[in-house]
Amino acid sequence: MPQERASDAIPNSVTVLIACGFVLLYAVVTLAARAHAGGVAGFYPWDAGIALSVALLARFDLRWAPLIVAASLFAAFIREGEQTISIVAVWEAVSEAAACLVAALVLRSGRTPRPDLKRVRPVVRLFAAVLLAATLVALSTVAMEMLFSARELGEAFILGSRHFLSVATVLLLFTPLLLVCEVTRQEAMRRSLISIETFLQIVLLLVLSWEVFARFVNAEIHFFYLLFLPLGWIAARHGQAGVVVALAFLYLAPLMSDWFVPHREQSIAELQIRLCVLGMTSLLIGAMGSERRTTQERMLARQAELVHVQRLNVGWEMASALAHEINQPLTAAMNYTQATLRLMAAPSPDLERSATLMRKSLDQIERVGHIIHGLRDFMNKGELRLARTDVGETIEDAIRLVSAEAGAAGVDLDVSGFGHLPTVMADKTQLVQILVNLLRNAIQALSTSKPGTGLVKVSGRSRNGNVEITVADNGRGVAPEVRERLFEPFVTTKSSGMGLGLSISQSIAEAHHGQLTVESLASGGTAFHIILPSASQDSKDA
Amino acid sequence: MPDRPIYVIDDSEEVRDSLAVLLDSIGYRVRTFASALDFLNVVRPGWSGCVIADVRMPGMNGIELIKELRLRNIRLPVVIITAHADVPMAVAALKAGAVDFIEKPFRDEVLLVGLKLALSTPADEVGRPGGASPQSRLQTLSDREREVMLLLVAGHPNKVVAARLGISTRTVEVHRAHVMEKTGATSLADLVRLACLYEQAEDNPAQDD
Numbered sequence: 001m002p003q004e005r006a007s008d009a010i011p012n013s014v015t016v017l018i019a020c021g022f023v024l025l026y027a028v029v030t031l032a033a034r035a036h037a038g039g040v041a042g043f044y045p046w047d048a049g050i051a052l053s054v055a056l057l058a059r060f061d062l063r064w065a066p067l068i069v070a071a072s073l074f075a076a077f078i079r080e081g082e083q084t085i086s087i088v089a090v091w092e093a094v095s096e097a098a099a100c101l102v103a104a105l106v107l108r109s110g111r112t113p114r115p116d117l118k119r120v121r122p123v124v125r126l127f128a129a130v131l132l133a134a135t136l137v138a139l140s141t142v143a144m145e146m147l148f149s150a151r152e153l154g155e156a157f158i159l160g161s162r163h164f165l166s167v168a169t170v171l172l173l174f175t176p177l178l179l180v181c182e183v184t185r186q187e188a189m190r191r192s193l194i195s196i197e198t199f200l201q202i203v204l205l206l207v208l209s210w211e212v213f214a215r216f217v218n219a220e221i222h223f224f225y226l227l228f229l230p231l232g233w234i235a236a237r238h239g240q241a242g243v244v245v246a247l248a249f250l251y252l253a254p255l256m257s258d259w260f261v262p263h264r265e266q267s268i269a270e271l272q273i274r275l276c277v278l279g280m281t282s283l284l285i286g287a288m289g290s291e292r293r294t295t296q297e298r299m300l301a302r303q304a305e306l307v308h309v310q311r312l313n314v315g316w317e318m319a320s321a322l323a324h325e326i327n328q329p330l331t332a333a334m335n336y337t338q339a340t341l342r343l344m345a346a347p348s349p350d351l352e353r354s355a356t357l358m359r360k361s362l363d364q365i366e367r368v369g370h371i372i373h374g375l376r377d378f379m380n381k382g383e384l385r386l387a388r389t390d391v392g393e394t395i396e397d398a399i400r401l402v403s404a405e406a407g408a409a410g411v412d413l414d415v416s417g418f419g420h421l422p423t424v425m426a427d428k429t430q431l432v433q434i435l436v437n438l439l440r441n442a443i444q445a446l447s448t449s450k451p452g453t454g455l456v457k458v459s460g461r462s463r464n465g466n467v468e469i470t471v472a473d474n475g476r477g478v479a480p481e482v483r484e485r486l487f488e489p490f491v492t493t494k495s496s497g498m499g500l501g502l503s504i505s506q507s508i509a510e511a512h513h514g515q516l517t518v519e520s521l522a523s524g525g526t527a528f529h530i531i532l533p534s535a536s537q538d539s540k541d542a
Numbered sequence: 543m544p545d546r547p548i549y550v551i552d553d554s555e556e557v558r559d560s561l562a563v564l565l566d567s568i569g570y571r572v573r574t575f576a577s578a579l580d581f582l583n584v585v586r587p588g589w590s591g592c593v594i595a596d597v598r599m600p601g602m603n604g605i606e607l608i609k610e611l612r613l614r615n616i617r618l619p620v621v622i623i624t625a626h627a628d629v630p631m632a633v634a635a636l637k638a639g640a641v642d643f644i645e646k647p648f649r650d651e652v653l654l655v656g657l658k659l660a661l662s663t664p665a666d667e668v669g670r671p672g673g674a675s676p677q678s679r680l681q682t683l684s685d686r687e688r689e690v691m692l693l694l695v696a697g698h699p700n701k702v703v704a705a706r707l708g709i710s711t712r713t714v715e716v717h718r719a720h721v722m723e724k725t726g727a728t729s730l731a732d733l734v735r736l737a738c739l740y741e742q743a744e745d746n747p748a749q750d751d
Contacts, residue, residue: 331646
């Protein structure tokens with residue numbers, strides 16, 4: 001059995017479940033389409049069995065094809081109540097399976113085995129598959145009608161075109177949902193759908209469907225164009241996931257409304273032409289919408305990643321300086337402890353002195369903890385988490401991370417004016433990152449100047465509901481032509497370095513609804529200003 | 543021996559203080575200085591004892607201090623301690639004439655060995671590059687072991703040494719173990735000191751003859 005061979009990918013029990021589910025669903029869908037049995041005997045314009053079959057082959061395995069023949073025959077058997085299987089039913093079943101195979105082959109020819117309808121190219125491939133399958137079914141119908149029912153070519157051709165329309169409609173409206181149903185469900189779970197907007201979209205779709213498919217279906221076919229309104233809206237807001245659900249609904253709407261207001265054959269053909277156009281348009285718009293959204297999300301993710309990578313980079317660069325910073329208190333702690341051990345080993349130990357030394361040792365170990373904690377926080381990956389942040393504490397953290405480097409370069413750090421600043425809404429880690437970038441730039445710029453003369457001043461002030469943090473150095477300044485392009489990526493005056501620090505710092509400041517600006521000081525140095533909105537507007541300026 | 547003072551020079555206050563406490567508990571007399579310049583301001587020729595100096599300090603670093611002491615003809619032995627040691631720094635310190643080169647943080651035994659070595663160095667030996675270790679140990683090395691040692695001392699990791707010599711990393715590890723064993727070196731710093739001696743001998747073959 002072919003479906004058993006397919007089980008190398010899927011567990012056996014699931015295979016049986018899929019097979020049974022498929023045959024049953026196929027029968028249900030086929031029987032549902034029987035509600036409208038008008039004009040031609042044996043032709044059901046809303047029969048979506050083939051949509052199920054294409055989805056089955058495209059999603060699971062081409063080797064399921066024989067099951068389609070079986071399902072089709074089974075459906076024909078209950079539908080027509082035939083005692084023996086007619087040659088016509090076999091012909092129809094085999095030609096349907098063949099058409100599905102061709103369509104599935106086209107759908108699976110892309111880079112991913114399962115078509116990703118969120119991109120335009122797979123959608124176009126879906127159109128091609130639909131066209132091929134519908135043409136094959138139509139041709140087979142023409143041949144069958146001429147061979148077995150001995151119809152004229154013209155008559156057979158009209159029947160063939162009716163089949164073409166019917167197949168194209170159900171494939172365009174119903175297959176997309178079956179192809180991407182779990183993605184759609186994930187999307188629905190991820191974004192809360194319970195919004196007034198979604199509710200309005202559903203209401204509009206329901207009302208318009210009633211008007212188009214029930215009330216005016218046989219009289220005012222041009223009302224159909226109203227349906228483009230909700231579809232466009234849904235495509236814009238929910239992307240392809242919304243579109244496939246809406247299209248599946250538009251497949252059900254005429255099927256159900258037929259029970260209330262019987263459709264004329266002519267109206268059905270007219271509806272199906274328009275539904276095909278609507279389906280294709282919406283799928284394309286939906287794919288473009290989804291593609292754009294994916295691009296945006298990816299860009300945001302890349303930006304966040306870049307910010308994190310730069311932080312890691314800086315972190316590792318600082319690690320050697322920090323190892324020094326950590327070794328100092330560690331050395332002191334070891335010395336105190338060893339001295340205590342020696343004191344304790346004396347004939348009459350001086351317990352008081354020992355305790356003092358142990359306390360000193362403890363202080364030093366605690367300092368090591370602080371440094372490591374600061375570095376770990378700094379290198380931690382995380383999304384932008386805005387919270388009320390104390391600017392003074394943030395500066396302290398940044399200073400602790402760069403003080404080793406400043407010490408080694410013989411640069412003094414001077415911090416003032418952070419006592420009475422209002423808090424800001426900021427991600428502390430990212431704010432520390434800007435400060436570390438600016439401080440290290442300043443320290444590195446001053447490292448070539450005469451030892452003991454380099455000074456970096458960090459100051460803060462509150463102004464017009466903003467907090468302004470200034471990092472100023474007394475170095476040689478930045479050349480005007482460099483200053484203009486300072487915040488562009490890959491612009492650097494250092495011999496090593498990517499030139500990303502300032503560009504990333506600026507994007508962080510902007511993500512905080514703030515600014516990062518540069519100023520050349522009259523005294524020759526350079527000052528950077530970080531301007532951030534205060535967390536509470538009501539806190540009075542100092 | 544403990545009657546001779548130890549001069550501790552380190553810019554980090556907690557290291558300075560803790561070292562003073564430690565040495566005091568052992569029984570040494572200790573004087574501390576926050577910078578090399580502070581020490582140079584008071585030191586006079588003829589002082590006895592020993593100096594413990596950090597490398598990375600603002601103003602003048604520990605290695606520059608050794609050279610300055612030499613220029614002033616002050617024969618105080620110097621033990622270098624550093625929080626971020628690397629091979630080039632160890633080489634520079636020992637070539638300048640440091641008696642020992644110790645990484646922070648350290649066990650007091652290690653420091654005491656360095657101090658004893660320093661205090662037992664005769665005044666006219668002070669400042670001789672490479673300290674006072676016997677040189678003959680190097681003679682026992684095979685050619686390949688000597689090559690491995692020189693590359694290691696130049697600061698190359700095992701992998702690079704292996705690639706340079708066209709042998710496997712495993713083999714380098716074996717050679718390295720042999721080198722350490724034969725020379726009696728307990729650390730890379732120890733090995734560097736020996737290598738300095740070796741280089742000196744290479745530079746002046748006449749002296750060796």
